[in-house]
Amino acid sequence: MNPHIRRVAVLGAGVMGSAIAALLAGAGLDVLLLDIVPDRLTPEEAARGLTLASREVRNRIAARALEQLRQQQPPPCFDPSDLTWIEVGNLEDDLPRLAACDWVIEAVVERLDVKQDVVARAALHLKPEAVLSTNTSGLSIAAIAEGCPPEVRRRFLGTHFFNPPRYMKLLEIIPGPDTDPAVVARMQAFSAQVLGKGVVIAKDTPNFIANRIGTYALAITLDAMAAFGLAPDEVDDLTGPVMGRPQSATFRTLDLVGIDTYVHVARHMQQALPDPAERAVFAVPAFIEEMVARGWTGEKAGGGFYRRNRETGELEVLDLATWSYRPRRRLSSPVIEAARALPSAADRLRALLQGGDRAADFAWFVLKKVLLYAAEKLPEIADDVAAVDQAMKWGFRWELGPFEMWDALGVTALARRMEAEGERLPQAVAHVASRQPAVFYERGTGGVLRCYTAAGVYRGVEQPPERISLVQLKEAGHLVAGNPGASLVDLGDGVLCLELHAPKQAIGPDVIAMMEQAADEVEARWEALVIGHEGRHFCVGANLMLMLMEAEDENWDEIDAMVRRFQQAVLRLKYLRKPVVAAPFGMTLGGGLEVCFAAARVQAAAEAYLGLVETGVGLIPAGGGTKEMALRAASRIPPGVEVRLDPFLRFAFETVALAKVSTSAQDAKRLGYLRAEDGVTFDRDRLLYDAKQAALGLARSGYRPPRPARIPVGGEPAAAALKVGVADMRLAGRITDHDVKIAHHLIRVMTGGDLPRGTEVPESYLLDLEREAFLSLIGEEKTRQRMRHMLATGKPLRN
Known part of the structure; x- marks a missing residue:
């Protein structure tokens, strides 16, 4: 943990500012939350005899924001007690208190003049080593810092948190023209290790990386919907998991974000971009303008593209031809159905690109435009393709980033198809397509992963030393044993890892067999065992389908034997003479939690949702x-x-x-699923590393089983x-x-x-x-x- 950041001030107690404050408090930091002074009393304040000079009145906006955090769902922090670390104040009386802060974050309304004023005033009160940053989704970092003294501009940068800050992994850090590189490195390390963020360094360009590509993808999808004669629910069938994107797809995402917010971002793009052709892409469609005018701005307004039927409780979709809501319908497409059944995003995309119907043609059109745009804008928005890919995966929850898609689908094949359709290839694509192998990512000397850069050369993808990659370890020959459900991987230093990789990491005979083999291996020749992997969720529990099939066939002896065998495997791990450390994250349910119960220690990700369901x-x-x-x-x-x-x-x-089910690892301790001594890791990428260190610590301290x-x-x-x-x-x-x-x-x-x-x-x-x-x-x-x-x-x- 960086010892120099202990106290943080957040200037602006709106939706983003207060949520950032909650995230920081949950990370164990002291937080000062400030907002403007009200210009009038509420009736309740007047009735109590308060005046505009009363401190309670002057702090009202920040105090109300703090109270709203206590009521917010999903919770903005890991435990309700985290909010006690937040103090409130106002931007007139309390700016001198910034002198005690190590980091000051401006998070006021997304207006350049307002941000400039607040940042300039805050700069007058900073201690010499304090960092000052702005949370903006796309305004110029250099412009915001114009009024700051040179010594403050060296410690000024953009820190773009994605909403909601607790749940969205991406943090874009944007240096200004005068920012000291050492400050950037310091904040990058702190944000990853302490806040658990996936940090991407972006350039100071309109909307930075994720919003630049993501907003373009939305704009292209809106145009394509009309061109291909599709409805919003049909588009969502196409632009969700089948294309490697979240279940909320396009229009559910717009409803969640706020349609008015999208309009604001699109208009900012139109104003900020110099190229008229690019600006035209971000023109807001007339039907979006009409929805905003009607107040149909999404979930916060009770309805947008979707709304919940009050009588039936069913989700309905907006019919743009009649401006009325109707039941949702699935898109009928053999190509889509075939793609949907495939396991990986790359496989699904390959199936879509085979074409054959209108749905597949729509998917190809959208994909093609997004891939071309990302490649065209690479030199402008980022230093390398890895930054773009990580931004889209962490910020928009895509399974593959744009350049990972290029590689998965074949750069040369895609380039030829696009050229045949009259598209102009960006310089980066033309360059990569001329090479052998034609890929944006390659393995260099010693198996080091290298990526294509904006300068047209390849360089190593930075991997923090605290990150353990099971994929790379297995490629390097560290696989000890394996079957379709689980593997044993050598983590080094005498620590063995039991990796779960059955579908949804469900526990079935293969996993149980590998649990038994892991116990035998560790007893014989290892120092400790870690149970963990790099999937989306730790474990959803037992293989329910297998259990149901046995029950339908009345194979009661088989069920009894399976349950008995799992019980004994769990007990074996519990009483193993070597320490076992479980590393749960995401959904850790049923049998997955029972495996954790067997561990001598649990090192859980902060975002771990544990439950016996x-x-x-x-x-x-x-x-x-x-x-x-x-x-x-x-x-x-x-x-x-x-x-x-x-x-x-x-x-x-x-x-x-x-x-x-716990709402966090901290909540799991309250429910009794975790013990007080169990550890919590904020940065999911270092979870296996932390679990390994915990296992080694137990082993080296003379571990004795219970x-x-x-x-x-x-x-x-x-x-x-x-x-x-x-x-x-x-x-x-x-x-x-x-x-x-x-x-x-x-x-x-x-x-x-x-x-x-x-x-x-x-x-x-x-x-x-x-x-x-x-x-x-x-x-x-x-x-x-x-x-x-x-x-x-x-x-x-x-x-």
């Missing part, structure tokens, strides 16, 4: 999760105190029964108390009869069955109860209905 499909956790939650409830009782588990057990029971536990259970009294709560929920209509049945099975396991309070039982006893309950529930038709519904829709069924 089996009740949502009519089951209970049976890989040791139910047992572990009961054990953790019992462990909270101080030594020597009479065993009364009710308060702790009730909390644990409700957490599992309601399938609660002794098999005996668990004091709540017994019949605790079970009776919990069942009363369940009955109350059923009477209130909050749960169904089948929910009651699931809850009673869960209660039996967590309280130990028909035993007196305080009876101590071995873990194996509760594991047997888990397995019995699982088998009983999966034999129920209503449970199988829930499983089918989840597999078909991705949503729980309440039956």
